[in-house]
Amino acid sequence: MHHLYIHVPFCQRRCSYCDFSIAVRKQIPARDFVDVILKEAGGHALNDLDTIYFGGGTPSLLPPAAIELLLRTTHPSLRSGQAHVRRTDVEVTVEANPEDVTVEHAKAWREAGINRVSLGAQSFDDNVLKWMHRSHDAAQTHRAVQALRDAGIENISLDLIFGLPEELNRDWDKDLELALALRTTHLSLYGLTVEPRTPLDRWISRGATHAPDEDRYAEEYLTAHKRLSAVGYQFYEVSNASLPGYRSRHNSAYWSGRPYVGLGPAAHSFDGRTRRWNLRAWEAYRRAVAEGRSAVESEETLTEEQRGLEAVYLGLRSSDGIAVGTGSIRAVPGWLEVRDGRLKCTPEGWLRLDSLVTHDSSTH
Numbered sequence: 001m002h003h004l005y006i007h008v009p010f011c012q013r014r015c016s017y018c019d020f021s022i023a024v025r026k027q028i029p030a031r032d033f034v035d036v037i038l039k040e041a042g043g044h045a046l047n048d049l050d051t052i053y054f055g056g057g058t059p060s061l062l063p064p065a066a067i068e069l070l071l072r073t074t075h076p077s078l079r080s081g082q083a084h085v086r087r088t089d090v091e092v093t094v095e096a097n098p099e100d101v102t103v104e105h106a107k108a109w110r111e112a113g114i115n116r117v118s119l120g121a122q123s124f125d126d127n128v129l130k131w132m133h134r135s136h137d138a139a140q141t142h143r144a145v146q147a148l149r150d151a152g153i154e155n156i157s158l159d160l161i162f163g164l165p166e167e168l169n170r171d172w173d174k175d176l177e178l179a180l181a182l183r184t185t186h187l188s189l190y191g192l193t194v195e196p197r198t199p200l201d202r203w204i205s206r207g208a209t210h211a212p213d214e215d216r217y218a219e220e221y222l223t224a225h226k227r228l229s230a231v232g233y234q235f236y237e238v239s240n241a242s243l244p245g246y247r248s249r250h251n252s253a254y255w256s257g258r259p260y261v262g263l264g265p266a267a268h269s270f271d272g273r274t275r276r277w278n279l280r281a282w283e284a285y286r287r288a289v290a291e292g293r294s295a296v297e298s299e300e301t302l303t304e305e306q307r308g309l310e311a312v313y314l315g316l317r318s319s320d321g322i323a324v325g326t327g328s329i330r331a332v333p334g335w336l337e338v339r340d341g342r343l344k345c346t347p348e349g350w351l352r353l354d355s356l357v358t359h360d361s362s363t364h
C-alpha cells in the first residue's frame with residue numbers, strides 16, 4: 001500500500017501565524033502546477049495507492065478540473081464517473097478553505113474521486129478569524145459543511161486553533177459547542193505556536209499582542225479532550241479526534257512510520273529508511289522539474305537508533321501507545337499508563353509529551 005501527498009503551495013494571503021511554504025498569488029498557475037506535478041510523479045511508482053492527500057497551501061484554490069486531472073493520472077481507477085464505486089477503497093482528501101467550497105465545487109470534487117475534505121475552520125468567532133487574517137467568516141464554514149453534505153461528501157474534518165492570546169477574548173467553549181453541533185466525522189485541534197518571521201511573531205516583538213499563555217493552552221486542550229470524548233469522539237492522536245471508523249488513514253500512515261511519496265514544493269517523501277524533501281520555493285521547484293533536474297533539496301537516512309526513537313515518539317503521540325519495554329522512557333505518574341500491555345499517554349501526558357521522551361543528543 002502506498003500513500004501520496006501533493007503539496008499545493010498557493011494561498012491568496014498569509015495567515016498571521018503561518019510559516020508554511022506558500023506562494024501568495026491572486027491568480028493560481030494551475031496549468032503549470034499540474035504539468036510539473038505530473039512530471040515529478042513520472043519518477044515514482046504510484047501503484048496500489050491507499051491514500052491521496054492534497055495539502056497546502058490552499059488546494060481548494062485549484063480548479064476542480066486540475067484536481068480531477070491529477071487524480072485521473074496518478075490513480076486511473078478514480079477516473080471521472082466511477083469515483084463513487086471506489087470511494088471506500090482509496091481515501092482521497094483535499095484541504096479546503098471554507099470560502100472555496102460551493103456545491104458545484106463539492107460535486108466536481110466528488111466526481112473526481114475526493115471523498116474526504118479537511119476544512120480550515122479555525123474558529124467560529126469572526127473577530128478571531130480577522131485577527132488570524134483568514135479570508136472566511138463563521139457563516140461560510142457552516143455553508144461549506146452543508147455544501148459538502150449536499151454533494152454527498154460526509155467525511156469532513158474541521159481544523160480548530162486553541163491557545164490564543166488572552167486579549168482576543170476568544171470563547172473556546174462556545175467554539176467547541178459550535179463545532180460539535182456540526183457533528184463532522186473528524187476534528188483536528190492545534191495549539192497556536194509563534195513561528196519566527198510570521199506576522200504574529202512581529203506583533204509580539206513590538207508589543208502589539210501577547211504570546212500564547214501556557215496555562216490557557218493546557219486548560220483549553222484538556223477541556224476539548226473532555227468535551228469531545230463525552231460525545232463519542234476518540235482522540236487517536238495528540239491533535240486528532242474522530243467518530244468511530246473515521247480516523248485519517250493518510251495521517252495515520254505518517255504516524256506509524258509507513259512509506260509515502262510527496263510531490264510538489266517542500267513535499268517530503270519517506271521510503272522506510274530515507275527521508276527526502278523537495279525545494280521549498282514554488283519557482284525554484286517549478287524550474288527544477290521543468291528543466292528535468294531533481295526536485296529534491298536534501299535527504300536524511302535514519303540510523304537504527306533514530307528509527308527506534310522516532311517509533312517511540314510517534315507511538316506515544318497515538319492512542320495505540322507503544323509495547324511496554326520499547327525505548328527509553330522516563331515514567332511520569334499521571335501522564336503515562338499501561339493498558340492492554342501497552343504504554344499510553346493520558347491527556348495530561350499528551351500535553352507534555354516532549355518532556356516524556358528521553359532525548360539522546362547523538363540523534364540530532
Ligand code: SF4
Nearest residue numbers: 011014015018056057
Ligand atoms: S491558508 Fe493555510 S497555508 Fe495558507 S497562509 Fe493560511 S494557514 Fe498558511
